[in-house]
Amino acid sequence: EDQVTQSPEALRLQEGESSSLNCSYTVSGLRGLFWYRQDPGKGPEFLFTLYSAGEEKEKERLKATLTKKESFLHITAPKPEDSATYLCAVPGGADGLTFGKGTHLIIQP
Amino acid sequence: NAGVTQTPKFQVLKTGQSMTLQCAQDMNHEYMSWYRQDPGMGLRLIHYSVGAGITDQGEVPNGYNVSRSTTEDFPLRLLSAAPSQTSVYFCASRPQGAEAFFGQGTRLTVV
Numbered sequence: 001e002d003q004v005t006q007s008p009e010a011l012r013l014q015e016g017e018s019s020s021l022n023c024s025y026t027v028s029g030l031r032g033l034f035w036y037r038q039d040p041g042k043g044p045e046f047l048f049t050l051y052s053a054g055e056e057k058e059k060e061r062l063k064a065t066l067t068k069k070e071s072f073l074h075i076t077a078p079k080p081e082d083s084a085t086y087l088c089a090v091p092g093g094a095d096g097l098t099f100g101k102g103t104h105l106i107i108q109p
Numbered sequence: 110n111a112g113v114t115q116t117p118k119f120q121v122l123k124t125g126q127s128m129t130l131q132c133a134q135d136m137n138h139e140y141m142s143w144y145r146q147d148p149g150m151g152l153r154l155i156h157y158s159v160g161a162g163i164t165d166q167g168e169v170p171n172g173y174n175v176s177r178s179t180t181e182d183f184p185l186r187l188l189s190a191a192p193s194q195t196s197v198y199f200c201a202s203r204p205q206g207a208e209a210f211f212g213q214g215t216r217l218t219v220v
Contacts, residue, residue: 034208043113043199043211044152087152096142096154096167097201097209 002027002092006100013078013107021073021103023088033071034097035064036087044087047073078107111135115200115212122190122219130185130215132200138210140203141183145169145196146214152199158183190219 003026013019025033032051036044048057050066057064061082063074073086085104089097116131134141142157154167158177172194174186183202187194197216203209 032206036211041214043201043213046208046210049208089152092154096144096157097152098154099144099152101149101151 002090002098004088004090004098004100006086006088006103008103009101010104011106013075013105015079015107015109016077018074018076018078020075021086021105023071023073023100024069025071025088025090026069027090027098031091033066034089035071035073036089038085038087038102047086075105078105080107080109083107113200113202113210113212115198115215117215118213119216120218122187122217124190124192124219126190128187128190130187130198130200130217132183132185132212133181134183134200134202134210135181136202136204136210137180138202138204139180140205140209141177142167142201142209143173143175143183143185144199144201146199147196155185155198187217192219195219 005024007022035047038044048064053068055066061076065072083106085102087102089099092098113134139160143155144152146152153169156175158164164175195218197214199214200212201209
Protein backbone atom coordinates (compact mmCIF):
# COMPACT_ATOMS: atom_id res chain seq x y z
CA GLU A 1 0.00 0.00 0.00
CA ASP A 2 1.31 3.42 -0.98
CA GLN A 3 2.08 5.69 1.94
CA VAL A 4 3.06 9.34 2.19
CA THR A 5 4.19 10.89 5.47
CA GLN A 6 4.89 14.58 5.90
CA SER A 7 6.78 16.27 8.71
CA PRO A 8 6.55 18.39 10.64
CA GLU A 9 2.77 18.72 10.95
CA ALA A 10 3.16 22.41 11.68
CA LEU A 11 6.03 24.86 11.46
CA ARG A 12 6.25 28.46 12.58
CA LEU A 13 9.13 30.56 11.23
CA GLN A 14 10.18 34.16 11.39
CA GLU A 15 10.26 36.06 8.12
CA GLY A 16 13.61 35.35 6.47
CA GLU A 17 14.24 32.16 8.46
CA SER A 18 14.93 29.34 5.97
CA SER A 19 13.81 25.76 6.61
CA SER A 20 12.79 22.50 4.95
CA LEU A 21 9.66 20.39 4.87
CA ASN A 22 9.90 16.62 4.52
CA CYS A 23 7.82 14.13 2.55
CA SER A 24 8.65 10.44 2.96
CA TYR A 25 7.01 7.97 0.63
CA THR A 26 6.61 4.25 0.14
CA VAL A 27 5.42 3.25 -3.30
CA SER A 28 5.90 0.30 -5.62
CA GLY A 29 7.48 2.10 -8.56
CA LEU A 30 7.52 5.88 -8.32
CA ARG A 31 5.60 7.55 -11.14
CA GLY A 32 6.19 11.07 -9.94
CA LEU A 33 5.93 13.06 -6.73
CA PHE A 34 3.83 16.21 -6.61
CA TRP A 35 3.99 19.22 -4.32
CA TYR A 36 0.94 21.42 -3.80
CA ARG A 37 0.21 24.55 -1.83
CA GLN A 38 -3.19 24.99 -0.18
CA ASP A 39 -4.49 28.26 1.22
CA PRO A 40 -7.41 28.30 3.70
CA GLY A 41 -10.74 27.79 1.95
CA LYS A 42 -9.08 27.03 -1.39
CA GLY A 43 -8.24 23.96 -3.44
CA PRO A 44 -4.67 22.67 -3.68
CA GLU A 45 -2.51 24.61 -6.14
CA PHE A 46 0.16 22.72 -8.07
CA LEU A 47 3.79 23.65 -7.41
CA PHE A 48 6.18 20.96 -8.67
CA THR A 49 6.47 17.48 -10.14
CA LEU A 50 9.60 15.40 -9.54
CA TYR A 51 10.17 12.12 -11.34
CA SER A 52 13.62 10.77 -10.49
CA ALA A 53 16.11 10.77 -7.61
CA GLY A 54 18.43 13.75 -7.78
CA GLU A 55 15.93 15.93 -9.59
CA GLU A 56 15.40 19.49 -8.35
CA LYS A 57 12.83 22.14 -9.24
CA GLU A 58 12.73 25.79 -8.15
CA LYS A 59 10.09 28.49 -8.05
CA GLU A 60 10.78 31.81 -6.35
CA ARG A 61 11.73 31.01 -2.73
CA LEU A 62 10.84 27.31 -3.03
CA LYS A 63 13.04 24.43 -4.13
CA ALA A 64 11.91 20.81 -4.24
CA THR A 65 14.33 17.89 -4.24
CA LEU A 66 13.86 14.14 -4.52
CA THR A 67 15.71 11.08 -3.25
CA LYS A 68 14.70 7.42 -3.51
CA LYS A 69 12.75 7.58 -0.26
CA GLU A 70 11.84 11.20 0.39
CA SER A 71 11.39 14.66 -0.97
CA PHE A 72 12.21 18.00 0.60
CA LEU A 73 10.63 21.37 0.03
CA HIS A 74 13.22 23.99 0.93
CA ILE A 75 11.97 27.47 1.70
CA THR A 76 14.62 30.19 1.50
CA ALA A 77 14.10 33.55 3.22
CA PRO A 78 10.33 33.06 3.45
CA LYS A 79 7.82 35.90 3.51
CA PRO A 80 4.43 36.00 5.27
CA GLU A 81 2.70 35.30 1.96
CA ASP A 82 4.38 31.88 1.92
CA SER A 83 2.15 30.88 4.83
CA ALA A 84 -0.01 27.96 3.71
CA THR A 85 -0.39 24.21 4.02
CA TYR A 86 2.04 22.33 1.78
CA LEU A 87 0.96 18.92 0.53
CA CYS A 88 2.89 16.21 -1.22
CA ALA A 89 1.33 13.36 -3.17
CA VAL A 90 2.21 10.34 -5.28
CA PRO A 91 0.13 8.57 -7.93
CA GLY A 92 -1.75 5.76 -6.20
CA GLY A 93 -2.90 2.31 -7.26
CA ALA A 94 -6.25 3.73 -8.29
CA ASP A 95 -5.97 6.51 -10.80
CA GLY A 96 -5.81 9.19 -8.18
CA LEU A 97 -3.25 10.66 -5.84
CA THR A 98 -2.22 9.47 -2.38
CA PHE A 99 -1.65 12.58 -0.27
CA GLY A 100 0.26 13.20 2.90
CA LYS A 101 -1.53 15.07 5.66
CA GLY A 102 0.40 18.24 4.94
CA THR A 103 2.64 20.70 6.76
CA HIS A 104 0.94 23.84 8.03
CA LEU A 105 3.50 26.62 7.62
CA ILE A 106 3.22 30.00 9.32
CA ILE A 107 5.66 32.79 8.54
CA GLN A 108 5.59 35.56 11.11
CA PRO A 109 6.58 39.11 10.09
CA ASN B 110 -10.03 29.53 -19.06
CA ALA B 111 -12.04 28.59 -15.96
CA GLY B 112 -10.16 25.36 -15.13
CA VAL B 113 -12.12 23.17 -12.70
CA THR B 114 -15.42 24.61 -11.47
CA GLN B 115 -17.32 23.19 -8.52
CA THR B 116 -20.82 24.09 -7.39
CA PRO B 117 -22.16 24.80 -4.87
CA LYS B 118 -19.42 26.28 -2.65
CA PHE B 119 -21.39 25.65 0.54
CA GLN B 120 -24.27 23.31 1.35
CA VAL B 121 -26.15 22.23 4.44
CA LEU B 122 -28.15 19.01 4.27
CA LYS B 123 -30.35 17.15 6.67
CA THR B 124 -29.60 13.52 7.40
CA GLY B 125 -31.17 11.33 4.74
CA GLN B 126 -31.38 13.98 2.05
CA SER B 127 -29.74 13.45 -1.32
CA MET B 128 -27.85 15.92 -3.44
CA THR B 129 -25.41 16.23 -6.32
CA LEU B 130 -22.12 18.10 -6.21
CA GLN B 131 -21.27 19.44 -9.64
CA CYS B 132 -17.81 19.49 -11.22
CA ALA B 133 -16.92 20.75 -14.68
CA GLN B 134 -13.57 21.23 -16.40
CA ASP B 135 -12.80 23.02 -19.65
CA MET B 136 -9.27 21.68 -20.23
CA ASN B 137 -10.31 18.52 -22.11
CA HIS B 138 -8.63 16.34 -19.47
CA GLU B 139 -9.26 12.60 -19.59
CA TYR B 140 -8.88 11.96 -15.88
CA MET B 141 -11.20 13.36 -13.22
CA SER B 142 -11.52 12.49 -9.56
CA TRP B 143 -13.28 13.40 -6.33
CA TYR B 144 -11.58 13.77 -2.95
CA ARG B 145 -12.78 14.58 0.52
CA GLN B 146 -10.66 16.49 3.00
CA ASP B 147 -11.15 16.06 6.72
CA PRO B 148 -9.10 17.49 9.60
CA GLY B 149 -6.23 15.17 10.49
CA MET B 150 -7.04 12.82 7.59
CA GLY B 151 -5.73 14.65 4.57
CA LEU B 152 -7.23 14.28 1.12
CA ARG B 153 -8.79 10.90 0.36
CA LEU B 154 -9.92 9.62 -3.03
CA ILE B 155 -13.65 8.85 -3.34
CA HIS B 156 -14.18 8.00 -7.02
CA TYR B 157 -12.33 8.60 -10.24
CA SER B 158 -12.82 8.42 -14.00
CA VAL B 159 -10.34 7.80 -16.79
CA GLY B 160 -12.69 8.96 -19.51
CA ALA B 161 -16.33 9.39 -20.50
CA GLY B 162 -18.34 6.32 -19.53
CA ILE B 163 -15.60 4.90 -17.28
CA THR B 164 -15.62 5.28 -13.49
CA ASP B 165 -14.16 3.38 -10.56
CA GLN B 166 -13.96 3.47 -6.79
CA GLY B 167 -11.25 5.06 -4.75
CA GLU B 168 -10.35 4.71 -1.08
CA VAL B 169 -13.65 5.87 0.47
CA PRO B 170 -16.51 5.27 -2.02
CA ASN B 171 -19.34 4.18 0.29
CA GLY B 172 -22.37 6.46 0.20
CA TYR B 173 -21.36 8.16 -3.04
CA ASN B 174 -22.14 7.58 -6.71
CA VAL B 175 -20.58 9.09 -9.82
CA SER B 176 -21.14 9.06 -13.55
CA ARG B 177 -19.20 10.48 -16.48
CA SER B 178 -21.40 11.03 -19.52
CA THR B 179 -19.16 13.74 -21.02
CA THR B 180 -15.47 14.61 -20.84
CA GLU B 181 -16.29 17.90 -19.14
CA ASP B 182 -18.59 16.88 -16.28
CA PHE B 183 -18.13 14.55 -13.32
CA PRO B 184 -20.94 14.93 -10.74
CA LEU B 185 -20.79 13.33 -7.30
CA ARG B 186 -24.08 12.12 -5.81
CA LEU B 187 -24.79 11.62 -2.14
CA LEU B 188 -27.60 9.10 -1.99
CA SER B 189 -28.69 9.52 1.64
CA ALA B 190 -26.57 12.04 3.50
CA ALA B 191 -25.08 11.12 6.86
CA PRO B 192 -23.27 13.31 9.42
CA SER B 193 -20.08 11.34 8.63
CA GLN B 194 -20.18 12.90 5.16
CA THR B 195 -19.64 16.36 6.58
CA SER B 196 -16.43 17.38 4.85
CA VAL B 197 -14.86 19.55 2.19
CA TYR B 198 -15.07 17.97 -1.25
CA PHE B 199 -12.62 18.65 -4.05
CA CYS B 200 -12.86 17.72 -7.69
CA ALA B 201 -9.70 17.43 -9.76
CA SER B 202 -8.82 16.83 -13.39
CA ARG B 203 -5.59 16.04 -15.15
CA PRO B 204 -4.23 14.92 -18.49
CA GLN B 205 -2.65 11.48 -18.61
CA GLY B 206 0.69 11.36 -16.80
CA ALA B 207 0.58 14.94 -15.52
CA GLU B 208 -0.33 16.88 -12.42
CA ALA B 209 -3.90 17.36 -11.23
CA PHE B 210 -5.76 20.67 -11.14
CA PHE B 211 -8.24 21.17 -8.34
CA GLY B 212 -11.46 23.07 -7.99
CA GLN B 213 -12.12 25.47 -5.11
CA GLY B 214 -14.08 22.93 -3.11
CA THR B 215 -17.57 22.39 -1.72
CA ARG B 216 -18.00 22.64 2.02
CA LEU B 217 -20.79 20.25 3.02
CA THR B 218 -22.41 20.04 6.43
CA VAL B 219 -24.89 17.26 7.23
CA VAL B 220 -27.01 17.90 10.31
